[in-house]
Amino acid sequence: MNESSDKPSIEAEIDAFRDKYRLVAEYFQNLKTEQRWHTQNDVCFTHEGMTVREFHGLSDNRSTPVLIVYSHVNLPYVIDLNKQHSLVCRLLETGHKVFLIDWGEVNSEARTRDLSVYLHDYLDNAIDCITDRCGTGKINLVGICQGGTFCLCYASIHPEKIRSLVTMVAPVDFHAGESVIWKWARKVDFSVLEKTPVNIPGSMITLFFQSLRPFDEMMRSIQLIQNSDLLENLGFTALVDQWVLECPDQPGKAFAQFMRQFYQENKLVRDGLELDGHRINLSNVRCPVLNLYAAADHLVPPDSACALRNHIPKEKYSEVKYDGGHIGLMVGSRAHQTILPRMAVWLASSNHR
Amino acid sequence: MTSFQTDPFSKYLYSGAFYIQAINSYRLVSEWLVNEEPEQRDALQSMIKDSWLQTAMNAYSSPLSGMGLPNTLMTQANNPPKIAGLTEMLTRIVPQITSEIIDRVSSHAGDTLTLQDFFEVWIETFSKAHAKLINSEKFIDCMTEFINFSIKASVEVMKDTEPDNE
Numbered sequence: 207m208n209e210s211s212d213k214p215s216i217e218a219e220i221d222a223f224r225d226k227y228r229l230v231a232e233y234f235q236n237l238k239t240e241q242r243w244h245t246q247n248d249v250c251f252t253h254e255g256m257t258v259r260e261f262h263g264l265s266d267n268r269s270t271p272v273l274i275v276y277s278h279v280n281l282p283y284v285i286d287l288n289k290q291h292s293l294v295c296r297l298l299e300t301g302h303k304v305f306l307i308d309w310g311e312v313n314s315e316a317r318t319r320d321l322s323v324y325l326h327d328y329l330d331n332a333i334d335c336i337t338d339r340c341g342t343g344k345i346n347l348v349g350i351c352q353g354g355t356f357c358l359c360y361a362s363i364h365p366e367k368i369r370s371l372v373t374m375v376a377p378v379d380f381h382a383g384e385s386v387i388w389k390w391a392r393k394v395d396f397s398v399l400e401k402t403p404v405n406i407p408g409s410m411i412t413l414f415f416q417s418l419r420p421f422d423e424m425m426r427s428i429q430l431i432q433n434s435d436l437l438e439n440l441g442f443t444a445l446v447d448q449w450v451l452e453c454p455d456q457p458g459k460a461f462a463q464f465m466r467q468f469y470q471e472n473k474l475v476r477d478g479l480e481l482d483g484h485r486i487n488l489s490n491v492r493c494p495v496l497n498l499y500a501a502a503d504h505l506v507p508p509d510s511a512c513a514l515r516n517h518i519p520k521e522k523y524s525e526v527k528y529d530g531g532h533i534g535l536m537v538g539s540r541a542h543q544t545i546l547p548r549m550a551v552w553l554a555s556s557n558h559r
Numbered sequence: 560m561t562s563f564q565t566d567p568f569s570k571y572l573y574s575g576a577f578y579i580q581a582i583n584s585y586r587l588v589s590e591w592l593v594n595e596e597p598e599q600r601d602a603l604q605s606m607i608k609d610s611w612l613q614t615a616m617n618a619y620s621s622p623l624s625g626m627g628l629p630n631t632l633m634t635q636a637n638n639p640p641k642i643a644g645l646t647e648m649l650t651r652i653v654p655q656i657t658s659e660i661i662d663r664v665s666s667h668a669g670d671t672l673t674l675q676d677f678f679e680v681w682i683e684t685f686s687k688a689h690a691k692l693i694n695s696e697k698f699i700d701c702m703t704e705f706i707n708f709s710i711k712a713s714v715e716v717m718k719d720t721e722p723d724n725e
Contacts, residue, residue: 227571
């Protein structure tokens, strides 16, 4: 290797990178990312701070409404960042009526709220409101991540209300695949938090997720800087970045109950999970289930999501693998070109079963 | 619990600095592959160590230094968990990381090692070491201690400020 000929090229590399870095800095300084939802929507129901949004689009009035149930851990607007990367748009394009449950602000009242309030009462109220509004007896559920786990629990309590269910990157067997979240949570004493609940700051959850793979995050940022001449990519990445850094506060008691019963005791698959007098048994889920999981998911290992196949009758169950990560299944271009349109069609066809 | 500031741009700031550090290390490696001077190898080891510790500590220092607790509480608390244990764990891996990077780039002696090749080695080695670390029992015990401490201390604050809510 020739030192004299390489040195200038290294300097040039640093200069070029610095120029691009300046461009990214300037872009971010002038960035306005206040608009949360791409698709026009209205709040059609509120209950103790929880809201149900209805998205506007060309829907088939005969179709069974779809309720999207997102995780408590992140904000739900990731499902509708822009037209190309919007789960809401994929569903509207197929003629579905689309609703979303928004868990609401975590305030001091939420501190002592039981997990069953979110998992059963809020969902039940939202579903009854939507079916009344649409004049249908049943609903389709799309549960994402922890929201998928919630939907499975709900569908086992009220199978008569659910037409079909899609789970996306949803943990089922919380010990399968040895997720880092389980490893880190397994020795934590959540009983203290259950007894005297304190809300968990969302920024702490954000930092937890960020600290799981700091070098991968850096790699992604560096690649973005290197490709910063593609302003379209930069704008979309900025939206995703903003979302990643905005974890909401977690309601203390419900968070502690979820971590203990689901992560530590793995009760969803071991049986014995009871919420507000309702016994949760996955074998009670009677609707068609489509399980979407991500092969490179570092938060919900594929084995954890795929454990669902052991609990749903074969004739009712199907699954699709996405060759990417946890967030990629929600916002990745490939997912929006292939898997998510197929999922929307599957929901439409399950209407006629 | 108090909240931390999360700035959307700070990670680009850190990432940019990390990349510049990698490029500077590449410069050193390029020279060392030609000259094989021991001082250059020492300087490279020192750069690898700095880059690893800065990035890893940056990922953990803010959550672990206080776990969202007010500073006054951290200083008043009896036996708060020490971050030194974590620093020690991160430092202990340094020789393994440096030798892996040096072994891998050494195979390019007499060949052209591009910046892209070098950066792949650099980031892959760090990522692998980090994944191994966060899955180790010792690290998990350290995290558990911090999280348990944080929960208990926050609950104590709650009891002091709102005794009726216990």
